[in-house]
Amino acid sequence: MNPLHVHSHAHDHTHVHAHAGDAGRRERRLLLAFALTLSTLLAQAVGGWLSGSLALLAEAGHMLVDAGALLFAWIGVRYASRPADTRRSFGYARMEVLVGYSNALVQFVLVAWIVVEAALRFSEPKPILSGMMLVVAAVGLLVNVFVLSVLSGHDHHDLNTASARLHVLGDALGSLGAIVAAVLIRLLDWLWADPAASILVSLLILSSAWRLLRRSAHILLEGTPDGIDADLVEEALETSVTGVRDVHHVHVWQLVGGYHMATLHVCLPAEADGAIAIASISALLRERFQIEHVTVQIEREACADTHHRH
Numbered sequence: 001m002n003p004l005h006v007h008s009h010a011h012d013h014t015h016v017h018a019h020a021g022d023a024g025r026r027e028r029r030l031l032l033a034f035a036l037t038l039s040t041l042l043a044q045a046v047g048g049w050l051s052g053s054l055a056l057l058a059e060a061g062h063m064l065v066d067a068g069a070l071l072f073a074w075i076g077v078r079y080a081s082r083p084a085d086t087r088r089s090f091g092y093a094r095m096e097v098l099v100g101y102s103n104a105l106v107q108f109v110l111v112a113w114i115v116v117e118a119a120l121r122f123s124e125p126k127p128i129l130s131g132m133m134l135v136v137a138a139v140g141l142l143v144n145v146f147v148l149s150v151l152s153g154h155d156h157h158d159l160n161t162a163s164a165r166l167h168v169l170g171d172a173l174g175s176l177g178a179i180v181a182a183v184l185i186r187l188l189d190w191l192w193a194d195p196a197a198s199i200l201v202s203l204l205i206l207s208s209a210w211r212l213l214r215r216s217a218h219i220l221l222e223g224t225p226d227g228i229d230a231d232l233v234e235e236a237l238e239t240s241v242t243g244v245r246d247v248h249h250v251h252v253w254q255l256v257g258g259y260h261m262a263t264l265h266v267c268l269p270a271e272a273d274g275a276i277a278i279a280s281i282s283a284l285l286r287e288r289f290q291i292e293h294v295t296v297q298i299e300r301e302a303c304a305d306t307h308h309r310h
Contacts, residue, residue: 047136055197107209137178
């Protein structure tokens with residue numbers, strides 16, 4: 001072997017798992033929230049169909065998105081500790097992202113249907129059973145408030161549950177809009193309030209779907225996580241880790257939302273201890289950039305792969 005080109009390759013697998021008791025509590029809370037949300041969306045779909053309320057049907061569609069978010073938050077907690085196999089070295093974590101991406105595309109179709117139907121109802125209003133609409137919307141609001149209370153005790157570092165909680169908050173606002181529309185129809189016979197409320201709910205769906213689509217697509221494309229700059233990572237390692245002379249080929253991405261990974265090349269002098277350098281690099285990336293999984297290639301001389309250098 002040519003002594004001038006000695007390379008070493010090492011991994012740091014620092015996985016942060018919640019205690020079994022905490023994970024169990026989060027799993028039960030998410031499952032309860034999913035069951036309540038699913039029951040409410042079915043009630044709103046049936047109530048919207050029977051009462052003739054487009055706002056309730058739109059809110060049922062919105063809650064379908066959120067039920068999916070809660071379901072996959074639950075799946076994420078339940079299967080996070082499952083070991084990877086030989087065919088899927090990172091397990092099934094990406095399934096959450098794939099389903100989120102597909103779910104977002106479906107929601108764009110749903111929004112288009114709501115907007116077209118609302119436009120037709122503005123021009124040709126249909127009779128609405130405002131009493132039934134009011135009762136179903138009020139029950140939906142109460143369930144959403146309860147689900148928010150169930151999810152309020154989650155770990156604030158748990159981005160999956162935090163995202164689901166924001167979805168439920170949007171549901172509560174949609175139910176509130178349906179209640180206002182039902183009151184206006186019942187007291188003033190303003191039938192246009194129903195399609196107007198449905199348009200409001202469709203905007204909530206569109207906003208959530210766009211954020212979900214953009215975030216999941218960014219993850220699938222191995223995009224750099226928000227708040228992390230590869231140049232800043234290089235600078236931090238070169239100035240803060242003893243012995244590091246050069247850092248290059250830095251790639252940072254995320255397996256799923258909130259779980260950051262990185263690979264990089266580091267040039268060290270011949271007398272430097274590679275194991276100590278890797279430990280220091282891993283600690284700095286974890287503490288300063290929240291990067292949990294690090295793969296480091298140590299080089300004692302100039303990098304041979306110069307044509308790929310930034």
